[in-house]
Amino acid sequence: MARLIVTAFSEDTIAAPGNRAPNYIIISATDTQGVPVTGLKVANLQVDPMIVGPGGAKVDIVDVRSGRLPGFYNIRVVPIDQETWKTGVYIFAVAVEKDGDRGQTLATVPMD
Numbered sequence: 001m002a003r004l005i006v007t008a009f010s011e012d013t014i015a016a017p018g019n020r021a022p023n024y025i026i027i028s029a030t031d032t033q034g035v036p037v038t039g040l041k042v043a044n045l046q047v048d049p050m051i052v053g054p055g056g057a058k059v060d061i062v063d064v065r066s067g068r069l070p071g072f073y074n075i076r077v078v079p080i081d082q083e084t085w086k087t088g089v090y091i092f093a094v095a096v097e098k099d100g101d102r103g104q105t106l107a108t109v110p111m112d
Contacts, residue, residue: 004037004103005030008094012109015078017053017087022062022076025107029071029096036071037098040064046095047077053088053111057081085111 008027015023025047029037042061049059059077066073075094079085090111095104 002101003032004096004098004101005032005034006094006096006103006105008092008105008107010090010092010107010109012085012111015085015111017111018084020078020082020084022078023059023085023090023109023111025075025077025092025094026067027073027075027094027096027105027107029073029098029103031101036069037096037101038066038070040066040073040096040098044096044098045075046093047075048093048095049090050093050106051089051091053086053090056086056088056090056111057083059092087111
């Protein structure tokens with residue numbers, strides 16, 4: 001098992017308080033040599049909102065899209081069940097695993 005280097009940023013481009021539109025979490029994943037990690041799918045990722053806006057909920061990953069550059073991904077998440085986004089700051093823990101290699105990071109987004 002080796003370490004993956006993962007960085008993440010989040011943006012509420014279409015997600016907003018009161019709706020269920022996807023929130024975007026953009027990640028970069030490389031190995032310790034800087035080689036991009038390619039081929040990530042939903043099964044390779046976990047996203048857990050550690051801090052949510054008051055009354056907020058956990059999230060489900062609905063889609064993972066590869067970026068134009070290798071090793072970059074757009075993870076789309078929505079609140080679980082029929083929940084909606086709530087006003088406030090969300091801090092997401094993001095974990096990546098591929099072929100026994102693992103990495104993790106945090107991403108934050110003010111939902112407003």
